[in-house]
């Protein structure tokens with residue numbers, strides 16, 4: 073008789089992360105070579121960091137892949153400290169921001185704890201909390217502009233005795249930014265740990281990181297996956313005060329980065345100017361794309377401080393638009409099932425050429 077293996081109780085009513093469709097599958101649907109598939113669904117950068125890869129290639133023969141990395145990641149740690157303007161004991165290096173979210177959840181959430189999430193937001197914030205055993209309370213964002221509803225978050229936190237609040241600023245998938253003064257209000261008014269996912273920080277230039285020296289109850293999550301073009305290398309970091317970092321280090325796995333990604337991360341952080349050039353290009357393209365989307369009658373585009381744009385299609389089914397785009401080899405994120413985002417899609421800002429291809433197909437299919 074086949075054995076039925078029991079899994080943890082946290083999986084009752086659990087909605088897992090929706091994995092992105094593979095490029096091979098899209099290529100088959102669109103009948104095009106896989107290189108022609110346009111991935112505008114993951115908010116990654118369209119720029120391949122060729123200069124950094126050439127540097128890595130030079131160094132590659134000397135990398136000791138037969139050894140484990142130095143668990144302190146000293147070179148990368150030093151570069152992160154200089155970039156984020158913090159001391160070494162205020163940083164935890166992670167395998168991307170997702171591992172950062174996981175480490176925070178495992179450090180601060182006990183089974184049955186209440187966690188607040190300002191929704192809709194990045195799905196891994198809820199998933200990680202639930203995996204740690206939390207009961208997640210979703211506080212809806214304001215309907216106009218999607219700002220965090222600060223007063224409500226503080227009230228719910230107080231009433232429910234929540235011990236962690238997850239914020240995402242600027243927020244994925246809505247693209248908006250909540251002013252730092254308001255985040256500070258939450259940090260001051262609650263005894264909970266306030267976790268701010270700043271994966272898209274570089275596209276708006278505003279951060280809550282300065283609060284870590286004054287408050288023990290705030291953790292910032294960052295990544296090199298977006299503005300630094302290193303989504304495939306998996307490098308991220310957490311910023312917090314030294315006592316909080318000591319706690320996070322109880323959970324951090326010793327060797328979750330490879331010697332290759334550590335080196336690539338350090339090379340990237342030695343060339344901030346390159347990252348800033350890419351960000352400038354994306355921000356310019358974002359504004360152009362936003363204006364062009366807004367000029368289409370059947371589309372309502374939302375302003376963004378990130379590298380993506382959320383838009384709602386009117387008098388049309390977003391599921392059909394999503395499918396039709398896939399049939400042309402273009403992937404965007406379908407959010408129409410997310411509460412508060414009915415009939416919405418999210419498109420990553422690409423190069424001018426990529427954005428034009430997307431716009432052309434979109435306009436063609438909605439008959440404008």
Ligand SMILES: Cc1ncc(COP(=O)(O)O)c(C=O)c1O
Nearest residue numbers: 168169170194244271295297308
């Ligand atoms: C808000 C947010 N946080 C974290 C991540 C994951 O980043 P990483 O690639 O560093 O794991 C993403 C990826 O899309 C994101 O949008």
